[in-house]
Amino acid sequence: MQKQATEWMRKIDKSGLPGMFKAWIFQHGLLPRLMWPLMLYEVPLTTVEGLERSISSYLRRWFGVPPSFSNIGLYSRTSALQLPLSLVVEEFKVTKARLVMTLRDSKDAKIRQAGIQTRTGRKWSASQSVEQAEGVLKHRYIIGATCSGRQGLGTTHLQMWEGTDDKKKRSMVQGEIRREEEGATKARAVEMRSQGAWTRWKLLERKLTWTDLWRYEPLRIQSLLRSVYDTLPSPANLHQWGLVEEPKCQLCQERGTKSHHILSACKTALTQGRYRWRHDKVLREMAEVLEVERKRKSPPRKHKPSFIRFVKAGDKGTRTTPGITGILGGAETCEMRVDLGEKLVFPDVVQTTLRPDVVIWSAESRQIWEERCDQANERKRAKYVDLMEQCMERGWCTWLFPVEVGCRGFPARSVWKMFQALGVVGRTRKMVVRRLAEAAERASCWLWSRREEKDWKPSIDRQ
Structure with missing residues (x-):
């Protein structure tokens, strides 16, 4: 055998x-x-x-x-x-x-x-x-x-x-x-x-199917596996394996360089715009999805009182499936601005110098939504909380969605919550989140392959 x-x-x-x-x-x-x-x-x-x-x-x-x-x-x-x-x-x-x-x-x-x-x-x-x-x-x-956290009775079925x-x-x-x-x-x-x-890590796991593996290039799947389990040939790993004398970064000359330093923490790469280029790749994918959702015709939300229907013992209740409407469904027409290509100017709601990545607003219903993709959710939320309060003081219903997508292609829970609030749910949400993950992971793979280029500039083919 x-x-x-x-x-x-x-x-x-x-x-x-x-x-x-x-x-x-x-x-x-x-x-x-x-x-x-x-x-x-x-x-x-x-x-x-x-x-x-x-x-x-x-x-x-x-x-x-x-x-x-x-x-x-x-x-x-x-x-x-x-x-x-x-x-x-x-x-x-x-x-x-x-x-x-x-x-x-x-x-x-x-x-x-x-x-x-x-x-x-x-x-x-x-x-x-x-x-x-x-x-x-x-x-x-x-x-x-047993129920854990904020789960109610009957939530867990075993x-x-x-x-x-x-x-x-x-x-x-x-x-x-x-x-x-x-x-x-x-x-x-x-x-x-x-x-x-x-x-x-405090991120949701990613499950790769055979269809995903067949679509990936060999370099992409190899880079993804080695980056997640920290087996990339970074200076720190090469020094540990006895292949180089000093674990220095080729760009900033920092000692003890690991793979996460090259992918998201190198100061020289930050000033050269490498991380901004990857950020814009993910933002472009997100903007396309939000643009489709913004133009989609959805029925307006009707604010009617909802009542609890009790079922007598021995009877079977009728289950009703409510229509899927997000916070965008409350506005008939919406406008959107994205911080891509040219500098974003906040709409004529309040005067501010802050530049969110995406701003969606409706002048008819006086509602405004904004979201930003960066590293720390708490830092971004604290950064825009004053702007949110100013908009609410002027009579605008405002929602703030700070979201994060890791450099290895792992979207945080905030991404799922943001799309659910906007009405993108089910299979569509899974496909959208997968697109964002692949955009970040593909860009990181490109940055890793060009990690030793000191004069790096985003060319036309990298857009």
């Missing part, structure tokens, strides 16, 4: 296909074929771990990451950047657990009483893992569905252990085993200083 798996990976590697297609063949062709003998035969966990190391070396080569790249970046389902790959060890544990439950809960009495044991070596026991997962699920049923059939129980046990394996992976990531730095 080991020889066959090695030969299959070698044939995929020599197929001449791009790396993303090779990874897809492994995920949907080789892995299911490999799971069948792993389920039937008595294979110890140490053998599966050795097989996983061999497979991971090929996957790192196909994705263009160094051998030191952790398996967490390839297989984790809770990391900042998630790839559609499955861990061989995790699939092996889930498969063995399913075999244990299939034999134990078989409808044939002879099979149930045969005393068949599923051996997986001394390092891990499938039967003990199933018992532990069932104990956790039963304990969760006793506790019930599938409980009692009252479900055997098929759902097997699915719940397998999910609990996956959750336990992912928890161990997250614990290892917290212990890693460089490649586990994403555990301290």
